[in-house]
Amino acid sequence: xxxxxxxxxxxxxxxxxxxxxxxxxxxxxxxxxxxxxxxxxxxxxxxxxxxxxxxxxxxxxxxxxxxxxxxxxxxxxxxxxxxxxxxxxx
Ligand code: SF4
Numbered sequence: 001x002x003x004x005x006x007x008x009x010x011x012x013x014x015x016x017x018x019x020x021x022x023x024x025x026x027x028x029x030x031x032x033x034x035x036x037x038x039x040x041x042x043x044x045x046x047x048x049x050x051x052x053x054x055x056x057x058x059x060x061x062x063x064x065x066x067x068x069x070x071x072x073x074x075x076x077x078x079x080x081x082x083x084x085x086x087x088x089x090x
Pocket of ligand 1: 010011013014015016017024038039040042043044045046048049061062063064
């Protein structure tokens with residue numbers, strides 16, 4: 001199931017607002033670290049990360065998190081949800 005978030009107003013206030021988008025779609029680990037550095041202290045970090053998670057954005061650095069980090073967050077959330085569900089059922 002896909003949830004497309006329509007509110008992207010946070011993009012206008014992010015540290016990346018005046019950066020070239022390609023910075024946030026790096027091709028190597030050095031580029032990922034450079035992008036994550038720009039995300040540090042960004043006022044839009046939370047909505048940016050949630051946007052990427054909810055919309056299952058697979059590529060790039062969003063909310064200070066790499067693709068791998070977002071996959072881990074989603075996996076942890078799924079496991080947490082499963083545990084909550086099993087507690088409610090039992
Ligand atoms: S968290 Fe990073 S990618 Fe997201 S808006 Fe801020 S600077 Fe841009």
